[in-house]
Amino acid sequence: MTNIDEYHLVPLSIQPQGKEYLVGNTELDEFYQLPVEGVRVIEGLREGHSLIQIKQTCLDEFAEDIDVGSFVEFLLEVEFLHKNKTDAESAIAAHSKLSAETDKRWVFQMSAKGASLFFSWPAVLIYCLVITCAAYLYVTEPQARINLSALYITENFTLFFLSLLFLFAVVSMMHECGHMIAGARLGLEPKLGIGNRLWIIVAECDLSGIYGKPKSQRYLPLMAGMLVDLFSVSSIVIILAILSSYGVQGVWVQILQALTLQILITITWQFNIFLRTDVYYILSNYTDNPNLDQQARTYLSACLFRLSLGRVGAPLPSAIDKRQLKTMRLFSTIWLLGRIAAMIFLVLIIVPALTQYARDAWQAVGDGAQVPFWTKVDLIAFFLCSLLVFGGGMLLWLRGRFNFLKRNRNVTT
Structure with a gap:
């Protein structure tokens, strides 16, 4: 039997997670669900x-012979346990240094006291007043209401697109700031980067250190982004009502109406839990499954392994219990159907729309003097901007898929 005096644990957070516990280290960014x-x-x-x-x-408490030696080997493998204190400290220091050198994301730093001001009672009262005022103006002022045709334009294509893109980028940054400030309130240092959900480019706030906090404290940072979106929509409604009172109309009103519609679409998009959206993480926290996405991939890989008679995929790990297996089956179905629906949307909606923009631009150029010069420029610039945004997202998505397949090929060989 191993002499335990030769080993040293790294600092570990142990949080109740349903019938199990979530154990991990924030510096190593590793968390595992473990039984009692x-x-x-x-x-x-x-x-x-x-x-x-x-x-x-363990024998006295559980009346069961626990294989302690195998569990110690697991702790050594995941670097939670080391042969001495120096090795444990060195492992964490090395991981932090490597992360600092390779991770180019921006680290958000704010004191917990300063972040708490955004969630104080006076601040919450202001948020409620803004939302209540917006609800009243939405009922009383027609121009402040949702305009379902706001995204349909017949002129000023490039101005509309770039203005909406800029304003939505600002709103998106506010969304991520909501996550980061709520995380900083718990003493975390969130990281902000650019990523993708399928072919859609998104800003990403990394709150992985949140799993070192109690389950009940995680909900606010995970929900903060959508709460900020609600505040943003309310603020735009108030601005639209003010512009209406001064008789202002035209393209800028339509841009603000389109921005409202875009934010509401984004809030709805968060419920696409087959992607790693805000609602996905809230659901993961609620169901005590910190990585539903990986579990779905693992289960589908096991299905492919069975169907291909072992040629493709990998068998299901034996350590998975019945309750976890039931969750994996359910979520893997949602995961697969969601991606199929997304691919159908890509083929039947997005690609035809871009193709139509290209035809309009080409037709405008070919019509010669019948189409004003600046209208041609406007249509061509609009198409190129749309293609650039879509193409950038597709590039990130395809690169991610290529790297995933490359890693899997290296593992199997």
Whole structure:
């Protein structure tokens, strides 16, 4: 039996997660769901007990012979346990240094006290007043209401597109700031980067350190982005009502109406839980499954493994229990159907729309003097901007798929 005096645990967070526990280290950015037996072993290691003592303690508490040695090997493998204190400290320092060198995302730093001001009672009262005022103006002022045709334009294509793109980028940044400020309130240092959900370019706030906090404290940072979106929509409604009172109409009113519609579409898009959206993370937290997406991929890989008689995919890990397997089956179905629907939307809606923009631009150029010069420029610029945004998202998506397949090929070989 191994001499436990030769080993040292890294600082570990242990949070109740349903019937199990979420155990991990924020610096290593590694968290695992462990049963209560595993937590008892970790507690014994912390207290410096020998493996024989820990084994006897578990036997007394659970009336079951726990394979403590295998669990210790697991802790060594994931670098939660090291042969001495120096190795443990070095592992965390090395990981932090590597992360600082390779991670180019912006680290958001704000004191917990400063972040708490955004969620104080005076601040919450202001938010409620703005939302209440917007609700009243929405009922009383027609121009402030949702305009379902706001995204349909017949002129000023490029001005409309670039203005809407800029304003939506500002709103999106406010959305991410909501996540980051709520995370900073818990003492986290969130990271902000650019990523993609399928072919859609998105700003990404990394709140992975949140799993070191109690489950109940995670909801506000995860929901903060959508709450900011609600505040943004309310603010735009008030602005539209003010512009209406001064008789202002035209393209800028339509741009603001389109921005409102775009934010509402984005809030609805968050419910596409087959992607790693805000609602996906809220659901993951609620169901005590920190990585539903990976579980779905694992289950579908196991299905391919069975259907292909072992030629494709990988078998299902034996450690998965019945409750977890039921969740994997349900979410993998949602995951697969969601992606099929997204591909249908890509083929039947997005690609034909871009093709039509290209035809309009080409027709405008070919009509010669019948189409004003600046209208030609406007249509061509609008098409190129649309293609650039779509193409950038497709490039990120395809590159991610290529890297995923490359990693899998390296693993199998």
